[in-house]
Amino acid sequence: MTSAWVGERVRLRAKEPEDWEAFFAFEEDSDAVRNGWRLHPPRSAAQAKKQATEQAEEESDLDEINLVIATRDGNAPVGSINTHQIDRVHGTFAYGIGIGTPHHRKGYASDAIVILLRYMFFERRFQKAEAWVYSSNEPSLALHRRLGFVEEGRRRRSRYAAGRYDDEFLFGMTVEEFRERHDA
Template sequence: MTTSAWVGDRVRLRAKEPEDWEAFQAFDEDSDAVRSGWRLTPPNSVARAKKAAAEHAEEELDLDKFSLVIATKADNAAVGSINTHQIDRVHGTFAYGISVGTPHHRKGYASEAIVLLLRYMFFERRFQKAEAWVYSYNDASLALHRRMGFVEEGRRRRSHYANGRYHDEFLFGLTVEEYTERYA
């Protein structure tokens, strides 16, 4: 029996495929969810969504900075995405972002995807700390990161504008030692 570092009990992290365009276009229909992850943009055409998905599927692979689809283990259906960014190899830190489509909330997909991603970054790529920025109005993500053992390290006041208001951003961090104590 073979095992994959990218597969958990409920989800698998996989590369984006051209046919994933439809799921992500549907997720973008929920404006509140889109704002919680980054920023609201004008609607995308089907042609542009297909082209972007195809281009993403053909991007050169980077071992440290990448974006993956969060898919259900049962049927490989896309339920969200997770990415790494702000890679700092000198200090061994990185940040990540995660988004799960509204129909798939509260099913444990996000927490499992985060555990899988951090395991790779900590134990395969030798990073020592993960960071996540969460907007003050994203109660679900704030609760998720606290529940997972992330430490609240800072707050940037009024640094994000969405839906006609300024909002704070919280910085959360988790070290490899904290991860190992909880998940390894």
């Protein structure tokens, strides 16, 4: 049996209450948190447990999803991936991804992105994916270029973090570009 949610290195799965510890630990790396979006004040273990339980109990949507990226064999959480800004009229969506620092540079992000795009393009009939990446996140910029995303725009000085302003790059990939690069 083959699952559409399993790649070469990872599996995408729903969040479980016990995942709270891994994600709570990932929050300790402030630079990695900033690369994803924004730094928040520390939260308690009780808050992290509560959030994990609430997310595990949420009803899932076919298009707006929030999944754990887990190791293929051990099923241990290494990060998360989600879709947002779903536009069913025009067939576009955006996604965000975060990998815990101990799991960087192992191919987990690229594998997870390909799995997600395959689902959104070939199961949900979307025609274009978008991602925004901050200029200070050089590994993510390189990842998106390596995966075949096209740089479509740049918002100058659109974010302030760690005492500096960052530009924000907009990347896009159409279903045709995905098919050509990552033959489904």
